[in-house]
Amino acid sequence: MADERAKRRLAAIAVADVVGYSRMMEADEAGTLAALKERRKAILEPIVRDRGGRIVKLMGDGVLMEFTSAVNAVEAAVELQAKMAEANQSVTEHRRILLRIGINLGDVIGEGSDIYGDGVNVAARLEALAEPGGVCVSAKVHEELRGKGNAAFEDMGEVALKNIVRPVRVYRVETSTGQVGGRAATTSAARPSIAVLPFDNLSGDPSQQYLSDGITEDITTELSRFRNLTVAARHASFHLARMGINPMQAARDLGANYVIEGSVQKAGERIRITAQLIDARTGNHVWAERYDRECHDIFAVQDEVVAAIVTTLEGRMVAAAALQVRRRPTSSWTAYDFFLQGRELADANMEKEAVPLFSRATAIDPDFAHAHAWLAIALLGRYWFDTDPRTLHEASLAAQRAMELDSNDPTVHHANGMVMVWLREYERAGVHFDRAVALNPADAQIRADRANWLRYAGRPEEALASIDDALKRTPFPPHWFWVIRAKILLELRRYGEVVAALDNMPKKDHTAWLTLAAAHDHLGHAALAAHALAKARELRPSISSRELIAVNPYAHRDALKPLLDGLRNAGLPE
Template sequence: MPTNEAKGRHLAVVLAADVAGYSRLMSEDEEATLSLLTKYQEIIAGLVAEHRGRVFNMAGDGVMVEFASAVQAVRCAVAIQRALGRRNIDLPERRRMMFRIGINLGDVIARGGDLFGDGVNIAARLQTLDEPGDICISASVHDQIVGKLSFACECLGEKTLKNIARPVRAYRVRSSMEPPVPITELQSGSLALPDKPSIAVMPFVNMSGDAEQDYFADGLTEDLITALAKFRWFFVIARNSSFTYKNRAATVQQIGSELGVRYVLEGSTRKSSDRVRVTAQLVEAETGHHVWAERYDRDLAELFALQDEIVDRVAGAIEPEMLRMETLRVRRKAPDNLTAWELIFRGMWHFYQFTPAEHRCARELFRKAIVAAPDIAEGYTWLGRCNAGTLFFRWSENPAGDMAEGWQAALRAAQLAETDPYAHYAVGIMSVVMGRLHRAMEAAQRSIDLSPSFALGYMLLGMSRLFLGRAGQAIEPFQRGLRLSPHDPLAFLWLHFLAFAHFLTGEYEESLQPALNAAAKRPDLPSTHCALVCCLVELGRQREAEQAAAEMQRNSSEGQEELGEFVSRFVNPEQREQIRTSLRKAGWQGNW
């Protein structure tokens, strides 16, 4: 008969995480340290659950987790270090809370929900070999992930661990992301593939013979992009860049090269009455090889199940294990009220026309969607985004009312859909408009936690940091967002924010190219010319700076007021004065 201890034995992957320098942090500020530890432990717990792990001990500043898969354990560790590292950037260096992580695969004893034995102890000892923010794994884990994960591993050799009888071969896993792609490379027309499976979803073609049905094909496309972007280890091109290929002849090889992706998803829709036909095909961009193709004839009521089926086929074709592990996370509840979704799809179409009249039309449709289905988050999300855009572009006829409505809608969206990055983006972009920049930054962080391919989340994070006076920390998120949406029609926003970030950091040469591009794309916006004038002045190109300042004056009848409002968003008075000083050097006569 096996003993009780033998019955409790099993193989497990154990992750041990511990805060580096925790005693020093506590001695300097106990309350702030405990508050930050609690927040970081919540983030860790969420990522553990997403990767199918189980926290079995969380004592003090340590976290112990059990996984059934070494691949998932390492993925989780990398996700933890990236999420916490992104947040630590916004803290003073001495207040940053950095974890060391060790991972081991070994025999453990289970007792009362806890785990014991050398399998656990080795994981705990491995993390002591780390530098803060690093991940150290045993050879038993390394053997399981070779050929399955793309993270670089460095062999540390045989290590003698405290109270462990035999030496353990250890490896350091590199958790840092790929360096951001420079602007010049983004504009080269040919982008390198990222370090994880990459895909672009082309706008589905409306085959209904009725241009009025374009909204349906566009809405289905955007929903598929949103669902695929929730797969943490996919790189998914953002909606705005994908839609630059609408009604444009381009080969899949050209699309793959211009967007820097391995796969392209194409398709079409034909909607009539209560029936819909959808075709979809996944193509390997470099070779043009069709990985799979399918035609679906369904009742309209089955649309959301159909979307899930297409997403499953894409994920399963690209990386089957990812499908098994993450598919439940990207699911959403099918609505009972299809009228609301019809209204939302129509509203999205009007929203993306980006004119005051179309935004007003979109807003009315989103309001009707909320009335039709008050428990669906998307109606509130889009209403919040719509009002934020109306306020940001100065199209509002009732700023106070639009602000109150947009804020309440965004909050309701996040309440109804806590795991939807777009809901948190709505909260964040409304927070920017309202000057609540710390709230905006937290919403941006949460949206990226949920979807690392969420381009809008990176733009929001960059904007929040820029306006808070952290220009140097704003550069990277702008660059990462632009890589996810390299052909975005709204790139002028990203580019002129990036230009200001370089300018305020003293990197005038780096500021020039994005400033030139932004001003060329939107010469009617005073803020795009402002960035250009500032960097030209500091580069000593006085005549060009004066010409740009004069053009800024000519192109906007409300330039003084609009530019003053924009510059007032920078909370650091020294940075506001830095911008004013450069403008005055170029002959700008603003009185704000």
């Protein structure tokens, strides 16, 4: 006992952790390890040394640091986050290294060069509360800095920390670098942020996966309608879940302080849906429920789930308000089933196969607005390949019908905006896209297609800002986001950046290969241009300059010049 007392000391403990470490390692293990080593040598070690601290140990994706002064610890953390943000500006978004840092002032027990004890444990729990790029400190640290230094703090209130007996008052350090993928994060002190993970398919039939995915998407969409909730992008949630990352880590990677998970089991005309809301900071279950219903009651179940989540998180809201927000999409289970199957194919860029499923949904329920809107979107995807004016006319009719049925739905305006682009009615397209964004600000796909509208309308600088905004809203964007960005950069004649953007696509479609071929030609890379063009023609043998002119609805033909000139030099036929 006396020996242990002799080893005890008061210290300021800082714990830092890399956000999304598992995802980065899976994508590029060697590159991630090399980047972390370089940042440690160039940034971390000098800062800790200059502030009179020491690195106690490295812990895979984290680091434990000890300082003799709480002031020095906080100043080191703020400087570290600033230097990391500066270093991130020179790399592509998916390679950026973001840290969370927690700092506590308390007793530690020394054992050789290592330290342990409650002081360390609290620092580790505080790190888990910090937003990506942010710093959280305990009340002891906050009190120690009163009147010292320039740091400003935001009181997050008392928080129950896992395995810590008493609640700890937590403060967020105002650093200006708290970021999620390069954008300001929403803290738990402001409004709740939620990640909806894909519901598990318990039906024992893989072909039923579309049902659980569709229900997940619908719940995500409905929650996004509440302006006082921040909802993680659907693609990002699905990406992390399918990588096998556990829910708590997924929530942390997405910058969410709550996570929703559940399951769907369909047997005949009966369906069982379970859902639970988990506090990602503590791992505690906040709410859970199971619903056993007839299939035709599925929409009522979704309403109940959304209402329960909203009322649980926001006590001042009532379930009635949640139920009034959404319109029942259809009264037919069969129509909804066809709709979900079609949406799954459309999400996989298989629009041609999705068209008949959406058509069946609208035939069963002619008043199903969402099905008409998605039918229009899928028909536009088919038009890209067949360039048949009748296909475009069908898409226009479907979008118009959706608008007649529900003029206050973001997907309906999204579909109409896309149709107007292809009809070259750019002003009307802009009205619909702006309305779609206003109705659902969280939908990154709407923002990406809005960037396409700006590109075709002859506003490439604004288009670039729009697609970059969409990319910032999801850490795992669909690959076609990068194609849009590359095409915009090509029009701006920023050819090196075109190549860098398309490096984010592990599997390229023919449009990506064509864009890459043109960029390489302008850079003087003749062999690479020829290779990329050959890849494009493998995927679409009929491609020609004439076809590219037909399938790109530009307001000004000159915008196509960088693409056509590069491809013609590379050998594309007229």
